Amino acid sequence: MDLQTRALHAGYEKDSNRTMAVPIYQTTAYDFGTTDFAASSFNLEQGTDHVYTRVGNPTNAILERRFAELEDGSGCLAVASGMAAIFYSILNITEAGDNIVVSNQLYGGTVTLFTQTLKKLGIEARFFDVHSLHEIEPLIDNKTKCIFFEAISNPSIDVPDFDEIIKISNKHNILTIVDNTVATPMLLQPLLLGADVVVHSASKYTTGQGTAIGGLIVERKNLSEKIKGNTRYPYFNEPEPSYNGLVFADSVVSGILFTFRARMVLLRDTGAVISPFNAWLLIQGLETLYLRIKQHSQNALEMAQWLESQSIVVKVNYPLLKGNKNYENALKYLTKGASGILSFEVKNFETAKKILDKVNIFSIVANIGDSKSIITHPASTTHQQLNDAELLACGVPAGLIRISCGLESAKDLIADMKQALEA
Numbered sequence: 362m363d364l365q366t367r368a369l370h371a372g373y374e375k376d377s378n379r380t381m382a383v384p385i386y387q388t389t390a391y392d393f394g395t396t397d398f399a400a401s402s403f404n405l406e407q408g409t410d411h412v413y414t415r416v417g418n419p420t421n422a423i424l425e426r427r428f429a430e431l432e433d434g435s436g437c438l439a440v441a442s443g444m445a446a447i448f449y450s451i452l453n454i455t456e457a458g459d460n461i462v463v464s465n466q467l468y469g470g471t472v473t474l475f476t477q478t479l480k481k482l483g484i485e486a487r488f489f490d491v492h493s494l495h496e497i498e499p500l501i502d503n504k505t506k507c508i509f510f511e512a513i514s515n516p517s518i519d520v521p522d523f524d525e526i527i528k529i530s531n532k533h534n535i536l537t538i539v540d541n542t543v544a545t546p547m548l549l550q551p552l553l554l555g556a557d558v559v560v561h562s563a564s565k566y567t568t569g570q571g572t573a574i575g576g577l578i579v580e581r582k583n584l585s586e587k588i589k590g591n592t593r594y595p596y597f598n599e600p601e602p603s604y605n606g607l608v609f610a611d612s613v614v615s616g617i618l619f620t621f622r623a624r625m626v627l628l629r630d631t632g633a634v635i636s637p638f639n640a641w642l643l644i645q646g647l648e649t650l651y652l653r654i655k656q657h658s659q660n661a662l663e664m665a666q667w668l669e670s671q672s673i674v675v676k677v678n679y680p681l682l683k684g685n686k687n688y689e690n691a692l693k694y695l696t697k698g699a700s701g702i703l704s705f706e707v708k709n710f711e712t713a714k715k716i717l718d719k720v721n722i723f724s725i726v727a728n729i730g731d732s733k734s735i736i737t738h739p740a741s742t743t744h745q746q747l748n749d750a751e752l753l754a755c756g757v758p759a760g761l762i763r764i765s766c767g768l769e770s771a772k773d774l775i776a777d778m779k780q781a782l783e784a
């Protein structure tokens with residue numbers, strides 16, 4: 362089935378109430394009926410959707426099945442936020458003394474997770490330049506547990522060479538984990554390119570209207586073949602004390618391994634569960650994601666092309682602009698569009714600030730992926746502690762402006778930007 366059809370129907374079978382809308386099962390727990398059934402539920406024999414909502418819930422399960430189908434994966438775990446999804450995907454394979462090899466162009470929250478919080482847990486993040494992939498192999502040793510990168514990076518809007526990174530990861534039998542938040546499965550399906558695990562902040566394009574925080578982890582079909590017997594991944598290949606010595610790799614539940622362990626160990630023990638109501642909001646978002654992401658991409662492309670023709674604009678960054686350093690990779694991997702974020706540079710800090718204060722349709726917000734357009738000036742907000750030299754070093758000139766193009770008409774957005782540039 363095509364993606365837009367899966368987004369509307371996958372994972373939901375109507376019960377006797379025959380509701381067209383997916384029901385919200387706003388419940389904490391489930392009646393086992395008999396002690397024998399309760400015992401078998403706790404022994405993982407009855408699936409995970411009807412034990413206790415921290416580890417499974419029927420509404421959450423519909424979101425998970427639907428999203429797994431959209432990414433063409435086997436298993437999916439929904440969690441409370443994108444950060445929880447990233448944290449669990451790493452914690453599912455690492456312990457103190459291990460390292461992860463990660464892209465240098467990442468979401469800010471991911472950078473602090475990797476450089477501060479994981480460091481305190483004894484896990485080292487080793488950075489490579491997404492445009493110099495020869496840097497990856499020298500960083501790999503026998504304690505390396507994954508290669509992590511973003512499909513379209515937020516905020517730098519870089520598009521890495523997937524084939525090259527995945528080739529390296531397979532050569533060393535290491536998992537690749539891809540944050541696919543900005544592209545969404547509607548524009549790009551990393552698992553079909555050979556990535557092993559995909560993580561998402563569903564708080565952006567997936568929810569779409571800026572109404573819910575959520576995160577998703579999806580694993581590739583047949584991922585168990587890469588993990589089983591792989592000495593890098595003892596958690597899956599050695600007996601698990603908290604389940605009577607169960608070896609996860611020997612007890613693969615209908616083809617899922619990675620997300621099963623994340624649920625039954627990490628979610629059980631640390632509890633970043635998504636509320637059924639938020640899962641339901643994400644399901645509503647998925648119904649229109651295919652149409653929305655096309656329009657976000659179209660609006661961003663038109664805005665980027667228009668900005669390029671303006672004399673006050675020094676530079677425009679959007680992967681599908683000719684001459685952009687990501688153009689070749691974008692043509693190869695983003696054939697359906699490059700999503701809604703772009704950035705452009707004006708001559709200095711004051712000019713940028715003035716433009717932000719003059720726009721009317723765009724809101725000044727630290728977010729992306731909302732149906733309403735958003736504008737930010739990193740040098741006066743997220744990056745205000747840095748001086749000019751430091752700003753340049755991290756690719757954020759003082760005159761850089763970022764836009765997340767919403768679903769307003771491109772004509773109105775451009776007219777609003779035009780009056781702000783001319784004011």
Ligand SMILES: *Cc1c(COP(=O)(O)O)cnc(C)c1O
Nearest residue numbers: 442443444468515542562564575
């Ligand atoms: C927003 C974002 C996150 C974090 O997601 P939350 O849902 O806010 O926790 C992670 N990665 C990327 C690329 C993001 O844009």
